[in-house]
Amino acid sequence: MDRIIFGDNQFFGINHMSEEKAQAQSERFKDINAIIKVIDTAYDCGIHAFMFNTHDRVAQLCDHFRANPEKYSDLRLYPSMPYAHKYANAVNEKGMIGALNDFVFAGRSVGQALQTVVRGGLTVIKRDMIEVMKILVDAEIRMFKGLNVKAVFLQNIITDLLLGLGAKTVFVDFANHIRSTYGVDPAFNTMNLPRLVDFLLKCGIENPIVCSSINKIGYLMNPDKPSYEKTIETKPFRPMAMSILASGAVAPKEAVEYVASQKNIRSIVFGASSKAHIQETKDMIDQHEWSIADPLTIDR
Amino acid sequence: MLRGAVIGFGRMGLTHFSILNNHPEVQFVAVCDSSSFMLKNIGKYTGVETFKDYRKMIDRSGLDFVIVATPTGMHAEIVKYAIQSNLHIFVEKPFALNVQQGEELVEMLKGKKLVNQIGYVIRFNDVFIQVKKLLDAGVLGDLLTFKMEMHGPTLLKDAKSGWRSKKQEGGGCLYDFASHSIDLINYLIGVPDEITGSVLQHIHSINVEDALCSTFLYQSNLRGNLLVNWSDPSYRKPAYRFEVMGRKGKIIADLHAYKAFFREAPSFDGFTEGWNQRYITDFVKPVRFYVRGFEFTRQLDYFIDSIINATPCEMCTFEDGLKTDMMIERIVEDAAKRRA
DSSP states (O other), X not given: OOSEEEOOGGGGTOOSSOHHHHHHHHHHTSSHHHHHHHXXXXXXXXXXEEEEEOOHHHHHHHHHHHHOTTTTTTOEEEEEEOOHHHHHHHXXXXXXXXXXXXXXXHTSOHHHHHHHHHTSOSSGGGSOHHHHHHHHHHHHHGGGTTSOBOEEEEOHHHHHHHHHHTOHHHHHHHHHHIIIIISSEEEEEESOHHHHXXXXXXXXXXXXXXXXXXXXXXXXXXXXXXXXHHHHHHSSSEEEEEOTTGGGTSOHHHHHHHHHHSTTOOEEEEOOSSHHXXXXXXXXXXXXXXXXXXXXXXXX | OEEEEEEOOSHXXXXXXXXXXXXXXXXXXXXXXXXXHXXXXXXXXXXXXXXXXXXXXXXXXXXSEEEEOSOGGGHHHHHHHHHHTTOEEEEOSSOOSSHHHHHHHHHHHTTOOOOEEEOOGGGGSHHHHHHHHHHHXXXXXXXXXXXXXXXXXXXXXOOOSSXXXXXXXXXXXXXXXXXXXXXXXHHHTOOOSEEEEEEEEOSSOSSSOSEEEEEEEETTTEEEXXXXXXXXXXXXXXXXXXXXXXXXXXXXXXXXEEEEEESSOOSSTTOXXXXXXXXXXXXXXXXXXXXXXXXXXXXXXXXXXXXXXXXOOOSSOHHHHHHHHHHHHHHHHHHHHHHO
16 A cells, blocks of 8 residues: 555545635636646656546546556556545436436446346346446446556445445445455545444454544544544554545644554545645655554554 | 334435434334335345335334435325324425425424424534524624525436426425525524515426525515525535625625624634634534534434433424425515516
């Protein structure tokens, strides 16, 4: 796992603190070239790992990466899927079942669609949720074909909804599907780290990668910061920290110091839009001594 | 341990189930939906009993409360049956299809000690909790003008299927979307004395409106405007913008931040004269379990706490829901008058 991973929220008008800032970012990154420029800046600063949501714009980025294999020869991707708002709008128009139907069929090739017919039932209604999940996962991941994917994340809204349902089988089958089909680690984004880690371990998913907001002021850390700290210290999993700046509420230096003080954190995901910010944050992270020498060994 | 059930397992039903399913005082025992696909999978992966008939479910499950998250058109008959069965009820917004239905339900509740709550979730948003606190403290002095705006990309093309495009099932921007901002106006400012200048506008939908505006007048020297559009592709998700001005200052708020301008700063929370910017990170507290937003958990935990502590309902009661339904009806009447 990479120590530093560059995130993409800033490109898509996602800002948890300010709708105004989100709007401004969305205007700035309207042009895909503006996004590529920032990606290249990060890449040139030595950050070669990126977490991407399966947004339509990311599909364009992936085309760009594939078209320039030499330039991005050391690229490492950590996709997070699904991009939930894409589904939300379809659900508004057609209801949950109608939307699922659309996405399942949009995600299949003609051959696969025929197979589906043979297996019985043209609609998702006759099928099992797990099968629907696998088809949707495959459809989402298709945009990364041919690129170096290190782990596949389940996006937080879906993770947390399923965690609330207590749907063990869905987690286990998702994990197995990612491992067997793509040969990489399954990973999870969440707003409820302590509960999720306990649950994943109970599901038998060993040493899971779990990414969540981890910051000095406890923003988006549910149910509370002490539970996060205890979980990170005592449970056998691979924590990744995001929102370390708490949308700007914590100064970068303090933010990195806090995360570095939490033993066992493997990676930091951060997003920024200017060269100065990217370099500054990277330097600050690099300056710290991290408690895990070899991030890939399971030593707890 | 409270025994609960969800009726209507769409996006909101699923969210509510997920949020309360691991509440230490709640056990979900049943789910009711019209979709066999949903029921089959819910039964299989969560282990609760599933029903297609809500009456049968209520009769057989020994429930303490129900969560009603069906299309609005079905709220009244289900809520009626739930009241008759002495259940505590959380029902999604808006309350009912018309004022008559709502009045009947509020009447039925009289004399019963049942917790009743409508899903006007924005009242539980941390910024709007602060705004309410400031307005109640009178920091703006006599109010003069306000503007409530709500925009979102909910419907971006002709929707021929689905209940959101059917007036008789509670579809349309006014009922399904604008009701949130109308409730917020009732909550933060109060019910207006006169409604005028209402326009319901079609953008994509044929049978229902996609946008609306209206002017609210109060007997005090206060005037407000409501501007709503659920077919605005420039937004990533529904967004609110509330601006209120009084003789002593102004507040501008959205779901993530607010700024307040004071001619004379109130003597608390570190406010100073002139502009004061506050972000959600300045005051938000985490929740027991987070799905899709802090406010979703806060509203349901409030509901459960009200049942456990037998406290009288004060937030988003059926009466509040009825008030909003009445405003909706007045907006429709005002708009029709203009067309006639």
